[in-house]
Amino acid sequence: MFAMTAIADIHTPGRAGTLGAARDGGDTLRVVGGMAAGGEPPYKAIARALAADIANGVIPPGGQLPSETELRERHGGVARDTVRAAVAELARLGLTVTRQTVGTFVRTYDRAPVPLAVAVAGREAGVVDVRRAAPPAAVADLLPGVTSVWWRRAHHNGMITDSYYPRDLEDLVPDVGEPAALADPDALLQQAGIEVAERRVRLLGRIPTMAEETLLGTPPGTVLEEVTVVLVDGGGQAVAARVGLYPGDRFVIEHTL
Known part of the structure; x- marks a missing residue:
């Protein structure tokens, strides 16, 4: 230069x-x-x-x-x-x-605020795709010992929520295997006698995969805000995991300490 x-x-x-x-x-x-x-x-x-x-x-x-x-x-x-x-x-x-x-x-940015508590809750809306599958590698690390999950993907309002429930949880919470949106999944766990003692949360920013970019319709150069939460019971066992994907040009994750 x-x-x-x-x-x-x-x-x-x-x-x-x-x-x-x-x-x-x-x-x-x-x-x-x-x-x-x-x-x-x-x-x-x-x-x-x-x-x-x-x-x-x-x-x-x-x-x-x-x-x-x-x-x-x-x-x-x-x-x-x-x-x-x-x-x-x-x-x-x-x-x-x-x-x-x-x-x-x-580019201009008009980001809607999303409270972290809402992102962590995993409430579903819109189109929900449900399938039985082996947990993806990143999720397998969060659910040690789990080899098969109900993988639920909810896509609505320009965001994605992926929830992963161990297959054996279906006996206690049959709704996790159904395509209807779960408005309050934590309440379903509680009704089944599963007490969530701890929520381990991780936030990071990353480039979307090509499939995510297509599904979300994000322009090139858009970073995803990824919110991952692991639900842990009183015995220290992970009972479910969720991953929320929020395009960084549309949403901002907020939390008050």
Whole structure:
């Protein structure tokens, strides 16, 4: 990079980095021999310049990026594919979204608060998929010794709740194997004489799998807030596990200490 004239810290959910824009006496990025000055691909340099404009408010939240034609002219007549690669890089970083036939816009965020107590409760609504399966590897660690579970997936309001109940629990709580949504699963456990003495909660942010991204309809660069809870009885045995997935551009998990 040469004669750095603008450096901006870009913070997106799950990503933090410093992106710089190098400009040569104006708004044009200098390209030499197919590479931007400093040796990086031209699309990277253009993406850095646009990211700096976003960080500095030149292109505000919700604002539209210049058109492909404008960007090509601004950056010395680079190829159309170069501009498209630059715009794709911004989407990958979670800075923009593209609306087909309309254009590309700076992402805005309107996050609904979700109390941690609600996320932990595992109440179901909407479409529920129920299947018998071996617990996924990450869940098997949470339910030691359990080789078969009722895996319940509830997808509603742009979030996913996966609940895992050991198969032998079905004798005490038959509803865990039924497709109807469980409005209060903890109450069902209590009615069956299963006292939950402890809830072990873990929160983390991660990139969604391709299947999760498709199901949730999240744009590229969106981080998931994952809330995992293990229900433990008085004898220290795990009786169920739940994993809630909340797209970070739609929800914020809240808790008061």
